[in-house]
Amino acid sequence: MDLTSIKTLSESDMNAVNKLIQQQVASDVVLINQLGFYIVNSGGKRIRPLITILAARALGINNNNHHTLAAIIEFIHTATLLHDDVVDESTMRRGRETANAVFGNQASVLVGDFLYSRAFQMMVALKRMPVMEILSDATNRIAQGEVMQLMNCNDPNTTEKSYLDVIYSKTARLFEAATQLAAVLTDQPEIIEKAMQDYGKHLGTAFQLVDDVLDYVANEQDMGKKAGDDLAEGKPTLPLLHAMWNASPSDAVLIRSAIENADGMDNFDIILGLMHQSGSIKYTQDLALEEASKAKEALSVIPESQYKSALLGLADLSVNRIS
Numbered sequence: 001m002d003l004t005s006i007k008t009l010s011e012s013d014m015n016a017v018n019k020l021i022q023q024q025v026a027s028d029v030v031l032i033n034q035l036g037f038y039i040v041n042s043g044g045k046r047i048r049p050l051i052t053i054l055a056a057r058a059l060g061i062n063n064n065n066h067h068t069l070a071a072i073i074e075f076i077h078t079a080t081l082l083h084d085d086v087v088d089e090s091t092m093r094r095g096r097e098t099a100n101a102v103f104g105n106q107a108s109v110l111v112g113d114f115l116y117s118r119a120f121q122m123m124v125a126l127k128r129m130p131v132m133e134i135l136s137d138a139t140n141r142i143a144q145g146e147v148m149q150l151m152n153c154n155d156p157n158t159t160e161k162s163y164l165d166v167i168y169s170k171t172a173r174l175f176e177a178a179t180q181l182a183a184v185l186t187d188q189p190e191i192i193e194k195a196m197q198d199y200g201k202h203l204g205t206a207f208q209l210v211d212d213v214l215d216y217v218a219n220e221q222d223m224g225k226k227a228g229d230d231l232a233e234g235k236p237t238l239p240l241l242h243a244m245w246n247a248s249p250s251d252a253v254l255i256r257s258a259i260e261n262a263d264g265m266d267n268f269d270i271i272l273g274l275m276h277q278s279g280s281i282k283y284t285q286d287l288a289l290e291e292a293s294k295a296k297e298a299l300s301v302i303p304e305s306q307y308k309s310a311l312l313g314l315a316d317l318s319v320n321r322i323s
Contacts, residue, residue, distance in 0.1 A: 001313030055182035145169025175204030
């Protein structure tokens, strides 16, 4: 199923989710309103609430709790973006200035906290303890992932396992929670809940692997930010690490210095050439394809439906973003 068909299928649900997000971000505090509306209307893909909706529909949800869950997932994600951009000193996201660039770091951090706490208020409203348990664990794991990434930054000795642990914690864990909770809300048996959990985990991993490739090969118009941001920050993502591991000794020294000193942008074209030469782009993309395949395989236990087809389609779309 292509993206247009998926959007058409989910349009009514996603409109309800977007309306709920607008309602819940509202506050008597003017700055929260201003910054909150700026970030939630920033043109994001809404991929996390979308998979929440599709998963719940695929499992036959018969109420509107999936709208609340989808909004919660988006608030948690948005809060992490606000904090991420402060930590990374980012100035552009999705083709526009980041909230911290417009409103300042202090406001961004504090409104991120507001969105986290709003998400937990909404969890309570669902009156389902497993929702609280899974999302509180996921939120904590995301925070750990942020710290892990900070520790890995400028460290050329980062291993592939350490890198994968970071992207599971920072990205895949929330995908995993979103689809697992669709099973919780529809009171599915353990085998279905585990399958949905696996789908989200593998989808989220594939999505982040491709994002890390796109940081080097996509143009600014597609990404909404400059290519090479990870290189400029000295982030040891898999394409860069793999190139270093497979480069000649002198080229490996160049990449190691780019990671340690965050000065790689002066040699961006050379480093990109080394990635292609060593097969690092393909290596990372192939790993993403494996993860997408595992995500699709996990869905074999749920009934056939348009919504299942949409979930399968999203797995393919997540890795087909590289031209």
